[in-house]
Amino acid sequence: MPSKSVVATEPISSDFKIMNQAIVDISPLALATVPWGVLCGSLAITVGLTPLQAQLMSLLIFAGAAQLAALTIMGSVGSISSMFSSTFVISSRHLLYSAVFREHVRKSSLGLRCSIAFFLTDEMFAVTCAYMEKHKNFSAVYALSSGITFYVIWNISTFAGIIAGQHIPNLEHLGLEFAIAATFIAIVIPNIKNRSTLVSVVSSGLSAIILSIFMEEYALIIATFIGMFCGYLTKDNDKNKDIINE
Amino acid sequence: MNNFWLALLGMTCITFFCRFCFFSKTVPFELGPKVKRVLSYTAPSVMTAMWVPIVFLGHQGSSGDFITSPFLIAGIATVAFSLLMKNTLAVVVFGMSIFGLLTFFF
Numbered sequence: 001m002p003s004k005s006v007v008a009t010e011p012i013s014s015d016f017k018i019m020n021q022a023i024v025d026i027s028p029l030a031l032a033t034v035p036w037g038v039l040c041g042s043l044a045i046t047v048g049l050t051p052l053q054a055q056l057m058s059l060l061i062f063a064g065a066a067q068l069a070a071l072t073i074m075g076s077v078g079s080i081s082s083m084f085s086s087t088f089v090i091s092s093r094h095l096l097y098s099a100v101f102r103e104h105v106r107k108s109s110l111g112l113r114c115s116i117a118f119f120l121t122d123e124m125f126a127v128t129c130a131y132m133e134k135h136k137n138f139s140a141v142y143a144l145s146s147g148i149t150f151y152v153i154w155n156i157s158t159f160a161g162i163i164a165g166q167h168i169p170n171l172e173h174l175g176l177e178f179a180i181a182a183t184f185i186a187i188v189i190p191n192i193k194n195r196s197t198l199v200s201v202v203s204s205g206l207s208a209i210i211l212s213i214f215m216e217e218y219a220l221i222i223a224t225f226i227g228m229f230c231g232y233l234t235k236d237n238d239k240n241k242d243i244i245n246e
Numbered sequence: 247m248n249n250f251w252l253a254l255l256g257m258t259c260i261t262f263f264c265r266f267c268f269f270s271k272t273v274p275f276e277l278g279p280k281v282k283r284v285l286s287y288t289a290p291s292v293m294t295a296m297w298v299p300i301v302f303l304g305h306q307g308s309s310g311d312f313i314t315s316p317f318l319i320a321g322i323a324t325v326a327f328s329l330l331m332k333n334t335l336a337v338v339v340f341g342m343s344i345f346g347l348l349t350f351f352f
Contacts, residue, residue: 063261091260096286102276114269178320178341182345185337204291204294205298232280
């Protein structure tokens with residue numbers, strides 16, 4: 001149907017342009033998370049979930065880091081409270097994204113606000129902010145198109161992981177676990193642009209190692225808090241330097 | 247996992263709440279600059295707290311040593327490569343290839 005509407009009105013054709021742009025922009029980021037989605041699917045099978053349960057995690061929760069942390073907890077201690085607390089801590093960065101988009105979506109309908117919120121991820125936030133900076137205005141079409149593209153690729157890769165997890169025993173030996181490490185390194189390291197972020201990363205990493213050895217259940221949450229706290233404290237000291245750098 | 251459905255429901259609500267929170271018309275307050283600054287360190291901190299144990303403690307799952315662990319060697323190589331290349335996908339592919347080669351040959 002879209003191909004027939006060549007003589008469509010201006011808003012529709014420009015919406016298509018925005019949609020295409022959104023899909024092009026988010027695709028590399030979405031493809032980089034494919035190994036990670038495969039891991040979420042196969043790990044879910046490994047810890048004993050049914051294929052339906054594994055797919056529902058990606059369909060409903062739709063948060064890679066939170067899903068992986070939850071699966072790791074299910075595989076070891078399995079307490080619901082530590083699953084919920086780690087989900088909240090990991091997802092709390094979305095509060096920030098939500099606050100940034102707030103002024104742009106506040107007057108939209110409840111349905112649109114719910115949709116944009118549901119498809120809000122790190123990657124969608126990153127490309128939508130870049131679009132906003134370039135065009136000087138927020139586009140709901142852009143945000144939704146990039147978010148939905150990401151959602152589809154995430155769920156297809158989870159599905160692939162579920163299939164692989166059922167048919168290939170000991171899939172974790174193929175190094176999918178390392179894919180998480182590689183993905184996070186690729187996202188975190190190039191984004192260290194000031195001293196406070198560096199301090200936050202180093203302190204979180206060091207405490208994660210020490211805590212993993214002594215109290216694995218809470219290592220992720222406590223290390224994250226330590227990293228946030230140390231980064232926050234450092235920022236104050238080099239505020240002037242930051243301004244010069246920017 | 248007997249409580250799976252409860253866990254799924256809870257986690258769905260938590261992740262949606264965090265994303266929708268400030269879109270709600272009933273939330274009257276804005277985040278202060280200090281809270282925003284604290285939250286801006288969440289993503290790097292939580293991701294680092296996940297990748298560092300995989301790279302530095304990954305050898306514990308197998309019988310290998312710390313120094314010769316493919317997790318450690320490929321992890322450090324990926325960090326080095328990520329400093330040179332800003333392209334996420336290229337870094338992931340590079341890291342996975344190094345890890346694959348190391349586990350295949352050693």
